Amino acid sequence: MMDDFKNQKCLHKRYAFQIVLQMREMLRSQPSLVDINVPDGSHFTVCGDVHGQFYDLINIFELNGLPSEENPYLFNGDFVDRGSFSVEVILTLFALKCMCPSAIYLARGNHESRSMNKIYGFEGEVRSKLSEKFVELFAEVFCCLPLAHVINQKVFVVHGGLFSVDGVKLSDIKAVDRFCEPPEEGLMCELLWSDPQPFPGRGPSKRGVGLSFGADVTRNFLQDNNLDLIVRSHEVKDEGYEIEHDGKLITIFSAPNYCDQVIES
Template structure:
């Protein structure tokens, strides 16, 4: 049995670890903070503060499933600890689970009836739930929805004589137009609605014809570049093109999902990628990420940004076009590229992915959900997702999938990495993330991968963030979520 003295030294050691974890958290070193809080919890798992603090660190890494688990532990340990409910409510909120969040903020208010901050957040949460109920009540069933794209005639939209921005002559998007548009965006000028409609509608036509899994052929001696999440960081996107050249027939790119949300220049990013797709379809390949969805865009800023810079019609149009994005790509029958990861069942073949009916909002389970949401784990087998959606898959799962489909490498994105990339699963899996200093606070580098045929050996290039105009990330996000940013 431990003596009183050894018990007190364990408690004080746990407190030291918590203090170190708090320092790491303040320095935005969230993974390090999680490790230190975990060590404190191992020594003393009856301290609700440790659980709630670790939950907060998980939230910062977008690991909302783990955050909910830890916050639940905090309130089980001490049912009167308001921060436990607060952290869990914030994590539910980030997942768009407003009704569950509301229950937790009601509990915070009960425990702290005189806390003005708790009252304010509860009121905002109540408003969000009311809005959700209203939207559900007036929603048209999916089967009866008419395509907004079919109702738009961009040619009938007048361009005012005083408009001096980038213009498309006729039906063809040219390099000259794209360069002028990029220059205008750089100077925070808007593109005329007529041309924005034209780009988005032409992109929709191109994407609709593609299968859910696209085969890419790179001729011998030619390069192909894969980029990860950009998340509305337009000025970092320009930097990628500065470092690696503009997209062209000879310099093709694949952007692997999560083009929008969080960063406050998401509209500029998506119009740029779509314009290159229109200019030369084989210069720009685009995959769907988990943020190319209505539910994410509603919370994380893209919907608000589009409404602010363009119109409600564009909100609907982008939601429609995002449902046309392919889910995966295979380069030269060797490299499998997908936004999230692998599957909860063995034996999935490329033909199964090609057969996915993708023209819908992402479901909460099944192959399409897993492609967009899953993450690798170091342990063998499969585990629950730290995000609360999808799953975690180990090196054996990666190896088996690659063997079953006669592939060499899995490339995915979806997770911020300090160096902009990470190689896992015995070198068979690479995560690439292309939004440096993510959300203006993570301090990470960005990365891209250049493959040269026929070897397709990954050549990873890293880069740092560049400055951008003083518009903060999440500037257009759901008002309630911004209160937690």
């Protein structure tokens, strides 16, 4: 399938249906916050936004190996939109998850939503490569994606960031009813949309949704939940990553050929 996609061939709709429907069943049974255990001596790869860059995704696998139980990945949201190969990216990630669920974990990003897909290209691409029925099906499956992951009870991985209120516990995130389009405010919205800022406290978001949060907010959240580190995505980084907040927060971006360098990612 991946070789066909490299040669810009399409997958028959029947197989695409099988993959997406199986994915829906698998994701429905997962909690909103997924715990991941990585054994001592093993490694684990977290990837940031891919944004429809299929050839970047292939490049990641060529450099780092295909996902397997011995080589697990977490893709941290924003699989689709902007790039021209969002259908290929999402079907590849879903098919890998169906083949070996413990080899690959998928989190929801702010672009796994109906309103963003309408504006930024995924909806139109799905219509042209698959059908109108798939537009609805993908929207439904995106609502089943978990909102965050915790690796070895120490590393919190989320697409966007932290919250407008103090004292949020991991149990509060687990309790979020995620089976919906992202709301304009509240925990789910902030998990998908927020960004770090270089100064303390909280501020308005440059995006108009979510908020900006400082190193003190990061430190307090980590202390409240006995965590060591936050890994998030959501912003373009020229080097592919950036370490902030006294080393307690890492942003990862995984679409090196991302064409339009804009704030909203």
